[in-house]
Structure formats: structure tokens, C-alpha cells
Amino acid sequence: MVKVGVVGLGAWGWNVARSFAELRDCELVSCCDTDPKRVANAMKTWPTVKAKADIDELLREDSVEAVVISAPAVTHYELAHKVLSADRDVFIEKPFTLNVRDAETLAEMAERKNRVLMVGHLLEYHPVVRRLKKMIQDGELGEIYYIYTQRVNLGRIRGDENALWSFAPHDISQILYMLDMQPIDVSVRGQSFIQNGIEDVVFLSLYFENRIMAHIHLSWLDPHKVRKTTIVGERKMVVFDDTEATEKLRIYNNHAEVPQIRSYGDSIQVRFGDILIPRVETTEPLKIECQHFIDCVKNRTTPLSDARDGLRVIRILEAAQCSMEQDGVPVRIQGANSDKQHSSVISDRRWHALRV
Ligand SMILES: NC(=O)c1ccc[n+]([C@@H]2O[C@H](COP(=O)([O-])OP(=O)(O)OC[C@H]3O[C@@H](n4cnc5c(N)ncnc54)[C@H](O)[C@@H]3O)[C@@H](O)[C@H]2O)c1
Numbered sequence: 001m002v003k004v005g006v007v008g009l010g011a012w013g014w015n016v017a018r019s020f021a022e023l024r025d026c027e028l029v030s031c032c033d034t035d036p037k038r039v040a041n042a043m044k045t046w047p048t049v050k051a052k053a054d055i056d057e058l059l060r061e062d063s064v065e066a067v068v069i070s071a072p073a074v075t076h077y078e079l080a081h082k083v084l085s086a087d088r089d090v091f092i093e094k095p096f097t098l099n100v101r102d103a104e105t106l107a108e109m110a111e112r113k114n115r116v117l118m119v120g121h122l123l124e125y126h127p128v129v130r131r132l133k134k135m136i137q138d139g140e141l142g143e144i145y146y147i148y149t150q151r152v153n154l155g156r157i158r159g160d161e162n163a164l165w166s167f168a169p170h171d172i173s174q175i176l177y178m179l180d181m182q183p184i185d186v187s188v189r190g191q192s193f194i195q196n197g198i199e200d201v202v203f204l205s206l207y208f209e210n211r212i213m214a215h216i217h218l219s220w221l222d223p224h225k226v227r228k229t230t231i232v233g234e235r236k237m238v239v240f241d242d243t244e245a246t247e248k249l250r251i252y253n254n255h256a257e258v259p260q261i262r263s264y265g266d267s268i269q270v271r272f273g274d275i276l277i278p279r280v281e282t283t284e285p286l287k288i289e290c291q292h293f294i295d296c297v298k299n300r301t302t303p304l305s306d307a308r309d310g311l312r313v314i315r316i317l318e319a320a321q322c323s324m325e326q327d328g329v330p331v332r333i334q335g336a337n338s339d340k341q342h343s344s345v346i347s348d349r350r351w352h353a354l355r356v
Helices: 011-022 036-045 055-059 073-085 100-112 127-137 163-179 285-299 307-325 351-355
Strands: 002-007 026-032 050-052 066-069 089-093 117-120 144-152 185-191 201-207 213-219 226-233 237-241 249-252 255-257 269-271
Touching (some): 002 011, 011 285, 055 066, 055 073, 066 073, 073 089, 117 307, 144 163, 163 185, 163 226, 185 307, 201 307
Parallel strands (some): 002 026, 002 066, 026 050, 066 089, 089 117, 144 213
Antiparallel strands (some): 185 201, 237 249, 255 269
């Protein structure tokens, strides 16, 4: 039994706490929230769980072996620092931190102290995303041309972070996981309509090696609820629609066929094949994610979405924020080999010319 404490019992944190409470080889022993109403609710829901007013009280509970942080993003660094300083394993909801420096500090601390550090990149635990990764890695789609994702609805408008930091960790981590590649640069345009300086709508473009492009559309100000990923490959095209209850994945056997030897007048053929809706496991991704954290704590193994994964996403988010503040100027992403360097702005638009 791994004994877990959950910090932050808001809209999402409550789901997370419930999920850990329901796992068989885990015991939710403590939780905390700075809002006394949430603490009172927790006491009513889980009478045997010690509900506390803050993380310091929670960490004084010797029985707590691992801590899950699901408080607002702005608190992640400070709370995770406390957890690691108290020699406990930690699961941090997305976004890992709000800048590269903090992410590096936590990554280094976890490594030095031999602690498990996992970041809540939920989509890496989604059965459909895992299936898509396998299809890409097995070459079933052929060469990947481009990917686009949409995460839009008329939803909760946050006051402490913009749509980029709130939503993009999902899409970026999903794309990096599926492609197993680092982007070269990012270009972002966003606009604040409701609150000054907090972007409600964001259009983000990533450019990878092999000419692969990825485009991410994010908004909490949209008439439709869309959670969709489209991947266009040389041989097949796929659509993952996470708003569908069961038929979440569609595989289109469609492609464009260029004749090997093309003589004058030969046109490129567009082929339409069958559309396949495969059966995919329906386990809730949050359940799989929480179980993975417990397994890593028990077996002292490195999580799939570990500190390095968290760090590469924060590097892209920091570069993306930088691009957005400069009206979409492409910003180069520093690779994993230059961990100490921060993202730098390619102020010179010749970057695109230099790249090819
Ligand atoms: N993985 C996902 O799909 C997903 C979905 C939604 C939110 N999230 C993430 O989960 C986290 C929480 O989001 P939410 O929607 O529940 O937010 P929320 O605002 O609904 O709840 C946050 C809770 O944290 C409490 N809190 C604030 N500061 C605290 C502190 N220092 N110590 C203890 N408690 C504190 C607040 O009182 C509140 O109850 C965020 O990081 C968010 O990005 C993840």
C-alpha cells in the first residue's frame, strides 16, 4: 500500500483524490486545501482521511509517502519544492512549473534525492494516444506530414494563467510523446479579449525535423466543445475525437498517390479507402495515470512523464509565451542537450531561410 496525500481539492484535484482513493494498492491518508470549505467537504466524503489546512501540516504526517499536487499552477514550484525537501515522492499536475529555471531546479532536486517526480501529462496515458503512437512508430501511417489539435469550448476562464499555459501542456506533451521528437521552433499568436494580458485564444505552430508541422488551437471562448487530434500521413490519416463516448478513433485509408515516373499530363491520384473504427480500451486515462505513479513509487522506477518530459514541455511553453509576446515571431527551442540554456528569440526573420 502506497500512502498518498493530495494537495488542492478544487475542480480537478477532487477527481484526482477520488481516483487515488479508489486504487487498490494505494491509500489516501491525507489531503489539504487552503479553502476551509473544501477541507470540510473532504472530511465528510472520506472520514478516515486526515484533511489539513495546508501542505506543512500534511507533510508533518509521517505516514504520507507520496504527495500529489493539484493546486493552481502558480503554486506548483513552491509546493513541489517543499515535498522534495521533505523527502517524499511527488506527482505534479500540469503545467509542471511556470518557467524553465524552476523546472530544472525541481528535476535536479528529485534526481539528487532519488525521488520519483511525475508530471500530470494525462494524454500520455490515454489508450487512444498510445495506439496512435504505436501506429506512427510502426510506420502504419507512412511518413508523417502534419498534425493539428483543437482544444476549445466555452469553458472556465482562468484569472491566473492564460489559455496557453492552461491547455497547451496537454497537446504539446501528446504530440512529443507520439512523434518522439523535439521541435525546432515555435510560433504563436494569441489574443486577450476578456481580461487584460490573459490570452483567451491561442494559435500555436510547432515545426519539427523532416518538415513535420503541428498546429494547436486553444480557446475557452468558443461555441463548440472540441477535443480533436488529426494526423495526416503519407499512407493514412487518423482522427482522434475525445468527445466521442466510444468511437474515439477513425482511421482513413486515404492518401495522395504520385506516379513513380511522372510524364507530362499525368495527374496525382487521390485515393479514398475504407474508414476503420477500431476498438480501443476504454479505461479512464486518469486511472491509468494514477496507477502508473503508484507503480513507480512502489518499484522505484522512472515515470513515463518524468521531470525530463515535464522540462521539455516547459521549454516549449516558455518559448511559445516569448513568441506570443512578439506577435508570432518564431522562437527556437533549445534541445535537451543544452539544459542550462533558456529559449532564445530568433528576432531575425532570416531564421526561416537559414533553416532550410
Ligand atoms: N490533467 C488535467 O486534465 C487537468 C484538468 C484540469 C486542471 N488540471 C490542473 O490541476 C490543477 C488544479 O486545477 P483545478 O481546476 O482543480 O483548480 P481549482 O482552482 O478548481 O482548484 C484549486 C484548489 O487548490 C486550492 N489551493 C490554492 N492554493 C493552495 C495551496 N497553496 N495549498 C493547498 N491548496 C491550495 C484552492 O483553494 C482550490 O480548492 C492545476 O494545476 C490545473 O492546471 C489538470
